[in-house]
Amino acid sequence: MSELAISPLNPAILPAATGNYTHGVQVDGGSRMVFVSGQVPWADEHGSIPDDFEEQCRLVWRNVLAVLAEADLGVRNLVKVTTYLSDREYRAANSKIREEVLGDHASALTIIICDIYAEEWLLEIEAVAVG
Numbered sequence: 001m002s003e004l005a006i007s008p009l010n011p012a013i014l015p016a017a018t019g020n021y022t023h024g025v026q027v028d029g030g031s032r033m034v035f036v037s038g039q040v041p042w043a044d045e046h047g048s049i050p051d052d053f054e055e056q057c058r059l060v061w062r063n064v065l066a067v068l069a070e071a072d073l074g075v076r077n078l079v080k081v082t083t084y085l086s087d088r089e090y091r092a093a094n095s096k097i098r099e100e101v102l103g104d105h106a107s108a109l110t111i112i113i114c115d116i117y118a119e120e121w122l123l124e125i126e127a128v129a130v131g
Helices: 053-070 090-100
Strands: 005-009 024-028 033-039 078-085 105-114 123-130
Touching: 024 078, 024 105, 033 053, 053 090, 053 123, 078 090, 090 105
Parallel strands: 078 105
Antiparallel strands: 005 024, 033 123, 078 123
């Protein structure tokens, strides 16, 4: 198996990618892909859900990272993250927490403002990782 290399793609003709993302990602040497289903803010097997957006966001990231860990992967393996927010008012908090979780790792990123399956869910995150 060749060594995994994840490289950002930021064409000079596009505005600079800010806020912990890259316009595209090139993957060389990966031998497998992991697709993380939309993770929601369930705290436990009983489906308890915090009311606060920041708590929900941290919980959703915990769930995403748990799926990655199950595949022996981590944040550095993320190549694409899609976040669904129930309201624009959560943009800043979402960005702040994403940056805390990802550190200096930048993946391709999409954020969509939309209705979410359950009214009490304030966000949902799905991801693609390579290993």
